[in-house]
Amino acid sequence: MTRVEHKGPLRERQGVNKSPRPFHHLSSFHLPSSVDQWPNFPPKAEWRSREEGLGFERMIKGSLQRPHTPKMHVVAVLVTPAASVLELAIPAEVFGRFADRSAQGQEKSRPRYVVRMCAMQPGLIPVSHGVSIRVPHGLDELSSADTVFIVSGNHDYPPEPPPALVKALEQAHSRGARVVAVRSGVCILAATGLLDGRRVASNADLADNLRQHHPAVHVMPSILYTADENIVTCAGGTAVLDLCLDIVRRDHGVTVTHGAARQLLAPPHRSGDQAQAVDLPLPERTGGMSELLDWIRARLDQPLALSDLAEAANVSPRTLARRFHSALGMTPIQWITNQRIRLAQHLLETTEDPISEIARTAGLGGPGNLRQQLVRTTGLSPRDYRRRFGRSGHGIDLASEVERRRSPARPPYGVAEPGS
Missing domain, CATH: 3.40.50.880 (Class I glutamine amidotransferase (GATase) domain)
Structure with a gap:
């Protein structure tokens, strides 16, 4: 294969002043640890050959895809x-x-x-x-x-x-x-x-x-x-x-x-505003508050009014509201909203479902309400929350970042896209 001497920006960045060298000599080439340190990739017209250019790109992407270990x-x-x-x-x-x-x-x-x-x-x-x-x-x-x-x-x-x-x-x-x-x-x-x-x-x-x-x-x-x-x-x-x-x-x-x-062997979340001491003991699981909470969790995607909860618990709405606040330190509606937000967070972390579908499954209506509730509780939009905590989170997909940098038409990170 005939080698073509490269005289463009790539040659200057590599500091090559003598005869051109094949890309396999770049095995000791220092790869920056941050995406922001990468220079713009040379256009395809400046590659010495199609095969070597693709090999160089594969080498860079392979290095970028190495697991990133965040600071302890x-x-x-x-x-x-x-x-x-x-x-x-x-x-x-x-x-x-x-x-x-x-x-x-x-x-x-x-x-x-x-x-x-x-x-x-x-x-x-x-x-x-x-x-x-x-x-x-x-x-x-x-x-x-x-x-x-x-x-x-x-x-x-x-x-x-x-x-x-x-x-x-x-x-x-x-x-x-x-x-x-x-x-x-x-x-x-x-x-x-x-x-x-x-x-x-x-x-x-x-x-x-x-x-x-x-x-x-x-x-x-x-x-x-x-x-x-x-x-x-x-x-x-x-x-x-x-x-x-x-x-x-x-x-x-x-x-x-x-x-x-x-x-x-602990409950995953107890609100900080919950009372330090509960005047009434929590009811036993059979026929008590715990059973009602399980009933609510199974129906978060449905409209739930205080009267529905009172009917399920076989008590008056006033009695239910009093027991709820005594046991959990909040109203039934506040507790349901918290459960819906936590379900939405879990779905954003563990699935690739569309945001609109997650909002419906969690009982939050549409993407607008999901975004409002999530920003209020975490300071992050649904898309940013998924990027940070999702299965592909805890670090940007650097190979995708390479593609983004080569496509300037895409919006940069930190700029909200419609529906986020």
Whole structure:
């Protein structure tokens, strides 16, 4: 085969100044790690031959299709003296499962968490119930963490945090880290001023002291947890498990969360606005509330009015609304809407069904309402949500990105297309 010397842009990019070389000599050619670093591909007219040009293109696409391993999400758990063993163990267990790549058998390209225990001074830290934990990291670990958990004592109001800790928390927040305060850890975070004007969840035993020390904080002693941008507060106890699963859901979608919840034998989602204490016990499964909830889930694609639910439960609408709010902390319509959104999220993550079909199956009517509800709860349109959390998500299909760059008529990423 006759070789034609190439004098176009491709030759200049490769830095070839001598005689032309066949493409198999490019085996050590450095491939950029980001799509944005790729130059425009040469037009076909500049290929030395059709066979070698196609071979070069296959080489590039093959490299781009290699699995992309995202950066590990670092969860730093700040251990303080007398901290609750339970509240320390839950984030370590939930996020540690992802570090072990054991959550629902997810593929290795999925983003993962890594947990790092830290303290003011590394070493043996006495926590609750006579237990001591050897903590390997100091406060410097907070400077690189993506999520910071502050876990403090059970019921006593903690002393003023040292200036070094306040500074480390302020710096973590200012660079965009998610800061999570649990139980009396809320009091420590309040000392930084980051909770002023915010609605925060608090354990009932600490609420009065928290209001007295920090009157600018809106203390909510009746709810499980709150999330205000990248500031998260939690009342503590088993609500920490609900909070951790909610964080996984926000980061990786409902399907991954359900897999982790199944391994933990935990419900996949309990709303942060749910009451800390329920006045009436949940009814038994046979003939009670759980049976009604299953009945509703099986009919999410159908119109459901309060009267329909009351008839199915064989109670009055008023009684049903009271029981619903007592048990779940919300109205029946709010709960149904949440279930429909979660079903739509699951379908977007696991199927290639059209968005209009998913909206119908989830009982949300049309694409417009689905988009409105999803943007309200996740900040993403259905198309962006599928791109981020779907089976082909967690990274752009780079081979498709190559084709997109060669077709300038297509809209760039970040520009919404009709129906998205």
